Amino acid sequence: MNENYLKRWGTISSVLCLAIIFLVNDFYFYNNRAFKENKFLFDENTINLGLDLRGGSEFILSPRIDKWIINNHQANISDGKNLATAIDDLKKSNDLFTLENFFIYLSAYDIGISDIFPGEDINSLTKNINIALNSNKDIIRKRIDTRGVIEPTVRVVGNKISVEIPGDQSVENIESLITTSASLNFKQVLNAPPQGPLTIDNISIWQRSINNFVLKFPSLRQHISIIPDFLDTQSGKIDFIYLKKENINLFKDAVDQLKIYNLNFESRDFGYFAADNRFDILDLQFDAGDIWLGLLSPVHPNISGEMVSNASLQSDGTSSAMYVILLEFNNAAERKWFNYTSKNIGEQVAITLDGEVLTYPTIQSAISGSSQISGFDDYLNAENITIALNNGKFNLPLQIDSIYKSGPELGEKMITLGLIAFFCGIACVIIFMIFYYKISGLIASAALLINILLMTSILSILGSTLTLPGIAGFILTVGIAVDANVIIFERIKEEIKNGTPYLSAIESGYSRAFITILDANITTILTALILYFFGTGPIKGFAITLTAGILCSMFTAIYITKTIFMTISQTNFYKKIKI
Numbered sequence: 195m196n197e198n199y200l201k202r203w204g205t206i207s208s209v210l211c212l213a214i215i216f217l218v219n220d221f222y223f224y225n226n227r228a229f230k231e232n233k234f235l236f237d238e239n240t241i242n243l244g245l246d247l248r249g250g251s252e253f254i255l256s257p258r259i260d261k262w263i264i265n266n267h268q269a270n271i272s273d274g275k276n277l278a279t280a281i282d283d284l285k286k287s288n289d290l291f292t293l294e295n296f297f298i299y300l301s302a303y304d305i306g307i308s309d310i311f312p313g314e315d316i317n318s319l320t321k322n323i324n325i326a327l328n329s330n331k332d333i334i335r336k337r338i339d340t341r342g343v344i345e346p347t348v349r350v351v352g353n354k355i356s357v358e359i360p361g362d363q364s365v366e367n368i369e370s371l372i373t374t375s376a377s378l379n380f381k382q383v384l385n386a387p388p389q390g391p392l393t394i395d396n397i398s399i400w401q402r403s404i405n406n407f408v409l410k411f412p413s414l415r416q417h418i419s420i421i422p423d424f425l426d427t428q429s430g431k432i433d434f435i436y437l438k439k440e441n442i443n444l445f446k447d448a449v450d451q452l453k454i455y456n457l458n459f460e461s462r463d464f465g466y467f468a469a470d471n472r473f474d475i476l477d478l479q480f481d482a483g484d485i486w487l488g489l490l491s492p493v494h495p496n497i498s499g500e501m502v503s504n505a506s507l508q509s510d511g512t513s514s515a516m517y518v519i520l521l522e523f524n525n526a527a528e529r530k531w532f533n534y535t536s537k538n539i540g541e542q543v544a545i546t547l548d549g550e551v552l553t554y555p556t557i558q559s560a561i562s563g564s565s566q567i568s569g570f571d572d573y574l575n576a577e578n579i580t581i582a583l584n585n586g587k588f589n590l591p592l593q594i595d596s597i598y599k600s601g602p603e604l605g606e607k608m609i610t611l612g613l614i615a616f617f618c619g620i621a622c623v624i625i626f627m628i629f630y631y632k633i634s635g636l637i638a639s640a641a642l643l644i645n646i647l648l649m650t651s652i653l654s655i656l657g658s659t660l661t662l663p664g665i666a667g668f669i670l671t672v673g674i675a676v677d678a679n680v681i682i683f684e685r686i687k688e689e690i691k692n693g694t695p696y697l698s699a700i701e702s703g704y705s706r707a708f709i710t711i712l713d714a715n716i717t718t719i720l721t722a723l724i725l726y727f728f729g730t731g732p733i734k735g736f737a738i739t740l741t742a743g744i745l746c747s748m749f750t751a752i753y754i755t756k757t758i759f760m761t762i763s764q765t766n767f768y769k770k771i772k773i
Contacts, residue, residue, distance in 0.1 A: 199757065199760060199761055199764070202753070202757045203757065203761070205753075206753075206754055206757060209648070209749075210644065210647070212651070213647050213648050213650075213651035214647075214651075216651045216654050216655050217647075217650060217651055217654055219239065219240050219654070220240045220241055220650075220654050223240045224240075239654055239655060239656065239657035240654060240657065241650070241653050241654050241657075241658060241659075241660050242360060242657065242658070242659045242660065243360060243609070243659070243660055243661075244360050244659045244660060244661035244662070244664070244735060246600075246608055246661055246662045247360075247608050247609050247612070247660065247661060247662060248360060248606075248609075249360075249599075249600040250358060250359050250360040250599070250600065251358070251359045251368075251597065251598070251599045252356060252357065252358045252359075252597070252598040252599075253356070253357040253359075253368075253369070253372060253594055253596075253597055254351075254354055254355075254356055254594070254595040254596045254597075254598075255334075255354060255355040255356075255357065255372065255373065255592040255593065255594055255595065256353070256354045256355075256592065256593055256595045257323065257326075257327060257353065257354075257590050257591070257592060258590070258591035258592065258593055259291050259292065259293060259296065259323070260281050260284075260285065260291055260296075260447070260450075261450065261591040262323065262326070262590050262591065263277075263281065263296065263310075264281070264450050264451070264453070264454060265591075266311075267310045267311065267454070268310060268311060268312055269305075269309060269310040269454065271455055271457075273305055273309055273310065274454040274455030275454070275455045276300075276303035276305055277300065277303075277305065277310060277454055277455070278451040278452070278454045278455060279303070280296065280299045280300040280302070280303060280305070281296070281451055282451060283299050283302075284296055284299045285447075287299075293316060293319055293320060293323070294316065297316065307319070323353075323590060324353075326588075326589040326590035327350055327353070327355065327590055328350055329588075329589055329590075330355060330588050330589070330590055330592060331348055331349065331350050331355050333585055333586050333587075333588060334348050334355065334357060334372050335348040336585040336586075337371055337372065337581050337582060337585050338357070338359070338368070338371065338372065340581045340584070340585065341368075341371060341577070341578075341581055346358060346359050346360075347360075347659075354595065355592065357372055360659060369594060369597075370575070370578055371578040371581065371582065372592075373592050373593065373594060374547065374548055374578070374579075374582050374588075375548050375587050375588040375591055375592075376499060376547070376548070376579075376582035376583055376585075376586065376587040376588065377498070377499060377547065377548050377549075377587050378498060378499030378502065378545070378546070378547055378583060378587075379497070379498050379499070379545075379546050380495050380496075380497040380498070380531075380543055380544070380545055380546075381463070381465065381490040381491055381492065381494070381495075381543065381544045381546060382490065382491040382494040382495065382538070382541060382542075382543055382544075383465070383488065383489075383490055383491075383541070383542035383543060383544050383554050384403070384462055384488075384489040384490060384491055385399065385400050385403040385404065385488055385489040386400065386465065386467065386488035386489075386490075386542060386544065386551075386554055387400060387467050387472070387486050387488060388400060389554075389556075392472065392473070394425060394427060397425060398425050398427050398429075398432055400488070401424070401425065401432050401433070401434055401435065402429075402432055403489055404435050404487050404488070404489070405432065405433060405435060407458075407462070407489060408435055408487065410458070411448075411452060411456075413448045413451070413452065414445060414448050414449065414452075417437070417441045417444045417445040417448060418435050418436070418437060418441070418445065419435070419436055419437065419438050419441070420433045420434065420435055421433060421434035421436075421478070424478070434478070435487060436469065436480065436484055436485060436486050436487065437466075437484065437485040437486075437487065438481070438484055439481065439482075439483030439484055439485075442466070442483075442485055446466075446549065449464055459492070460492070460493075461491070461492075461493075462489050462490065462491065462492070463489070463490050463491070463492040464487055464488070464489065464490070464549070465487070465488035465489065465490040465544050465546060465549070465551045465554075466485045466486075466487065466488075466546075466549055466550045466551060467485065467486040467487070467488055467550075467551045467554075468485065468486075468550070468551075469481075469484040469485060469486050485550075488544070488551065488554075490544050490546070494534070495530060495531065495534035495538075495543065496530070497523075497527055497530055497531055497534075499583055499587055500587075501523055501524050501526065501527030501530075502521050502522065502523060502524075502527070502583055503522050503523065503524050504521075504522040504584065505519055505520065505521055505522075505579075505580045505583040505584050506519070506520045506522075506580065507519055507520075507573075507576050507577055507580045508520065516568070516570060516571055517570040517571075517573055517576045518566045518567065518568045518570065518576075519566060519567040519570070519576060519579060519580050519583075520564055520565075520566050521564055521565045521566060521567065521583075522563075522564045523563075523564065523565070528562065528563060531561060531562075531565065532560055532561065532562045535557050535559070535560045535561040536560040538557055539557050539558065539559060539560070540556065540557065541556070541557055542554050542555065542556050542557070543555065543557060545567050547579060547582075552567050552579070553567050553568055555568075567579075608662055612662060612665040613665075615665070615669060616665060616668060616669055619669045619672055619673075620642070620646075620672055623639075623642065623672055623673065623676050624639040624642065627639050627642075627676060627679070631683055634683055637755055637758050637759070638676060638679040638683075638751070638755060640758075641675070641679070641750040641751055641754045641755045641758075642672065642675055642676060642750070644750050644754060645671070645672075645675045645743070645746045645747050645749075645750040645751070646668070646672070648746040648749070648750070649668065649671065649739070649742045649743050649746050652742040652745075652746070653738070653739065653742060656738070658735065658738050658739075659735055660735060660739070661735040661736070663733065663735055663736035664735040664736055664738070664739040665739075666736060667735070667736045667737075667738075667739030667740040667743065668739055668743065670740060670743070671739070671740060671742075671743020671744060671746075671747060672743075674715075674718070674743065674744060674747055675743065675746070675747035675750060675751055676751075677714075678707075678711045678715075678747055678748070678751035678752065679751050679755060681707045681710055681711055682703055682704055682707040682711075682751070682752075682755070683703070685702070685703035685704075685706045685707045686699050686700055686702075686703030686704075687703075688703075689702045689703055696763075697763050700756075700759050700760070700763070704752065704756050708752065711748070711751070711752065712748075715744050715747070715748060718740070718744055719741055719744055719745075722737040722738075722740045722741045722744070723737070723741070725737035725740075726738065726741075
């Protein structure tokens with residue numbers, strides 16, 4: 195055997211060894227071995243199964259167009275009340291809240307698009323919303339990637355966002371991570387639930403201020419819960435006002451509509467405090483998720499999440515399982531925070547996320563540099579907030595429309611059916627090749643099996659997600675791989691019929707077939723690239739599998755089979771080979 199053939203067999207052996215090495219982790223992972231302790235060398239990836247094969251969760255998120263209008267409108271005060279009424283009318287109707295429907299309702303009050311969005315029309319506003327939706331998609335992807343979710347699929351589908359998390363990965367608290375706008379603000383506390391020792395005075399001052407402000411607005415009264423005559427003071431009896439969990443969003447929406455035109459909210463805003471057990475001593479208990487109300491200043495100290503350069507999570511350093519989020523400000527925020535804390539020692543400042551108060555400490559001294567949010571006893575909640583702050587806030591509020599979860603049972607059935615189709619396809623191809631091309635067909639079949647091994651290895655290296663269309667891509671590439679050998683064998687037959695010596699016919703057959711095979715495969719790869727860049731989810735999986743199969747088939751059908759033929763030609767056995 196000459197040196198050239200030894201080099202070719204060395205290349206083939208090296209490729210096969212690497213392919214097997216890259217599949218070691220997959221072997222451990224899918225055989226329930228101790229995966230983390232057995233990661234082989236430098237390879238840490240495995241083939242992941244998609245949502246349709248091993249189950250998982252899908253979240254459909256839709257934009258809150260009403261919130262977007264409230265946050266971005268430029269209506270004057272005179273048009274503001276009609277704007278708020280039009281929003282309320284549409285929400286109470288059976289119509290979908292779309293821009294088109296909203297402007298129909300708005301026109302009933304003789305207000306046009308240009309009155310609330312000067313210089314804009316329906317097309318430009320739709321474009322702005324689509325841009326914001328795509329921006330949100332990228333932010334969600336960054337957030338869940340940071341969380342460590344494996345192979346999520348985040349895509350815009352129509353005017354909604356689909357988030358798919360395959361497998362049995364933990365999705366605990368994932369809803370808050372993908373829906374929070376991550377709008378962080380520092381606000382001066384005007385009135386808040388008392389901290390420290392409870393007294394009649396501090397409770398009555400707090401609740402009296404809430405009563406006086408909330409009861410001004412009929413649209414808010416219908417969403418509050420009241421414990422009547424909670425306190426009996428010298429000034430009279432005071433009701434305790436709070437929000438039940440099921441009324442929180444309704445109350446917030448009503449407040450947002452009031453902010454459009456009511457000047458009272460220029461100097462004060464509601465803060466939403468998670469109810470706890472501090473009033474148990476007064477035989478007053480609340481359900482999980484209930485909210486107490488407080489009043490905050492919307493203008494001081496005017497520090498927001500955009501001024502936070504980095505957020506990090508760590509233990510609070512005590513023996514209790516509590517966590518703190520460290521916030522690092524940019525230079526402008528550092529100066530503003532130092533000046534504010536210097537002048538407001540003894541005052542409380544609330545740190546809010548999407549309006550909900552995370553903490554409201556009392557300023558003890560001037561603070562320079564970083565700050566922190568303390569009091570987290572739930573690590574996942576604190577981690578979600580940290581991730582959201584580091585990856586930016588939404589420009590378009592989102593809500594969960596639906597959650598679809600499929601168990602592993604359906605996935606197992608799909609895997610079984612897919613494997614049956616896969617092996618039946620391979621078996622039919624191998625039987626045909628051996629029956630029609632005899633020993634040459636056996637060589638082509640061996641190359642086909644090597645092709646499958648190499649394809650699987652490439653998917654493992656990439657850490658790709660295998661879906662049902664991906665299995666279809668596998669089956670399709672089996673046919674493509676054999677097709678190359680069929681072209682080669684037919685070219686060799688033509689050469690032999692023309693009287694070309696056997697060994698020369700093999701060489702000529704491979705040379706003549708190469709251009710045809712290359713041209714066909716390049717065309718298919720271009721199609722696969724189009725599917726990958728413009729397709730979504732499972733379509734991308736199909737494109738990846740198809741491309742990997744084509745590249746491997748070029749190596750196995752041309753390089754490996756030719757090496758086998760040319761090696762056999764060095765012996766007398768080649769005379770027995772029939773094509």
